[in-house]
Amino acid sequence: AQSVAQPEDQVNVAEGNPLTVKCTYSVSGNPYLFWYVQYPNRGLQFLLKYITGDNLVKGSYGFEAEFNKSQTSFHLKKPSALVSDSALYFCAVRDAYNTDKLIFGTGTRLQVFP
Amino acid sequence: DAGVTQSPTHLIKTRGQQVTLRCSPKSGHDTVSWYQQALGQGPQFIFQYYEEEERQRGNFPDRFSGHQFPNYSSELNVNALLLGDSALYLCASSSTGQGSTDTQYFGPGTRLTVL
Numbered sequence: 064a065q066s067v068a069q070p071e072d073q074v075n076v077a078e079g080n081p082l083t084v085k086c087t088y089s090v091s092g093n094p095y096l097f098w099y100v101q102y103p104n105r106g107l108q109f110l111l112k113y114i115t116g117d118n119l120v121k122g123s124y125g126f127e128a129e130f131n132k133s134q135t136s137f138h139l140k141k142p143s144a145l146v147s148d149s150a151l152y153f154c155a156v157r158d159a160y161n162t163d164k165l166i167f168g169t170g171t172r173l174q175v176f177p
Numbered sequence: 178d179a180g181v182t183q184s185p186t187h188l189i190k191t192r193g194q195q196v197t198l199r200c201s202p203k204s205g206h207d208t209v210s211w212y213q214q215a216l217g218q219g220p221q222f223i224f225q226y227y228e229e230e231e232r233q234r235g236n237f238p239d240r241f242s243g244h245q246f247p248n249y250s251s252e253l254n255v256n257a258l259l260l261g262d263s264a265l266y267l268c269a270s271s272s273t274g275q276g277s278t279d280t281q282y283f284g285p286g287t288r289l290t291v292l
Contacts (some may be wrong), residue, residue: 067219097280106181106267107220107283153219163233163271164210165281167219 065090067156069168076144077176084139084171086154095157096137097165098128100150107153113137124148144175179204181270181284189290190258198253198287202270208232209251210281211243212267220267226251255289263291 066089076082088094095114099107111122118130128139137154151172155165182201190196202209208227212220222235226245240256249270255262265288269281 099283104288106183106285107269109280109282112280155219163208163225164222164235165212165220165269166222169217169219 065156065158065166067154067166067168069152069154069171071171072169073172073174075174075176078146079143082141082144082148082173082175084152084154084173086137086139086168087135088137088154088156089135090156090158092158094137096128096130097155097157098122098126098137098139099153099155101153101170102150110139110152144173146175146177149173149175181268181282183266183268183284183287185287186285187288187290189292191292192258192260194258195254195256196258196289198255198266198268198289199250200253200268200270200284201250202268203282206270206272206282207249208271209245209249210269210271211251211253212269212283213237214265214267214286216264223253258291260291263289265289 068087097112098110101107110126111120113120113130121127126141130137151170153170154168181203184199210225211223214220223237224234225232229245242254245251265286267286268284271281272279
């Protein structure tokens with residue numbers, strides 16, 4: 064069965080410092096991996112995805128993520144956090160060949176302090 | 178270019194009633210997926226529509242049904258509402274093809290409250 068784990072409910076970081084939001088996954092086939100961000104009372108905004116190729120994926124607003132097949136991880140990173148990055152972040156996975164549905168983690172709240 | 182739109186924004190119903198939520202996909206997209214996001218949880222897949230047919234379904238009872246129209250817009254219907262159906266309902270649109278690498282883009286959601 065497909066699953067996603069986001070081990071941290073909340074991540075706190077000072078503005079200007081690097082940030083990492085962790086995600087591990089489990090699928091039976093090749094994974095398609097996604098990061099979305101949700102602001103209060105809003106839907107999900109797409110940040111980036113890994114399908115194949117380069118393990119380092121660059122996305123919107125300066126975010127990037129690194130796919131690590133041996134550790135089944137897809138951590139979200141940003142070199143320098145902004146207060147405006149404070150939001151709820153979701154990692155999601157699809158099994159490439161067997162399904163179209165996204166399986167989401169429980170989310171990680173990122174709090175960036177001035 | 179309009180993104181995914183959903184209506185209404187908020188809805189309040191009582192137990193036992195029926196509700197219909199609506200979604201218009203992003204321009205150029207022909208596939209619509211529906212998700213339920215309970216408070217404090219990640220979104221859960223309800224079902225997906227393509228070519229006016231339900232292509233895949235998650236672990237939701239038959240009280241949840243849907244429809245896709247020729248213009249690719251979609252409706253989600255929930256019958257016999259329960260208190261536990263209170264959630265944010267998200268619609269996502271994407272392009273053709275099972276196994277497609279295309280991204281699902283989400284609308285702002287409909288907040289359903291069941292009293």
